[in-house]
Amino acid sequence: MTTGLKPAVLPCLLAGVLLAGCGGGGNSGSANTDTSSSATTGTTSNSTDAVRAAHVAFLNAFKERQFGDACEMLTTAAQREIAFYVNGKKAVSGSPEEACPASLMLSRSLIGSRKLDAEIALVKRAPVSIHGSVAVTKDPDGNRTYVVYRDGRWLLADKHGH
DSSP states (O other): OOOOOOOTTTHEEEEETTTTTOOOOOOOOOOOOOOEEETTTTTTTTSSSHHHHHHHHHHHHHHTTOHHHHHHHHHHHHHHHHHHHTTTSSSOOOOOHHHHHHHHHHHTTTTTTHHHHHHHHHTTTOOEEEETTTEEEOTTTOOEEEEETTTTEEEETTTTTT
């Protein structure tokens, strides 16, 4: 099966959810410090540590090839985005929930464990900004990952924060 994507390009296409270090995120000019709105300050579920923990849990599940578990840590929009990038511009059959595990399995074969370990280390110390139910983590290059609070937990979102 051919995806139409070069192996070296795929990790960068998945940067919005899987890996933050491929460029293109830009820096919005906001400070690289932890911040949260007054509505979320002090609550465990909306703390910057909880956001980081959700991101690390996803990366660990992906690293350990627990693709179903990893997909459950993503919004439907993020699942759809990953399936689209991995499968190219051709139509993806089935729902995003059905296509996500196979898409992650294919992409995992192209991303080494050392890269994921390095990414996990970055995420653990990444600045987090929380505004209501949307959080943004940034890597040292300013690339962003969106994380949204839904149904009592933080989920990694697509590149638009959905």
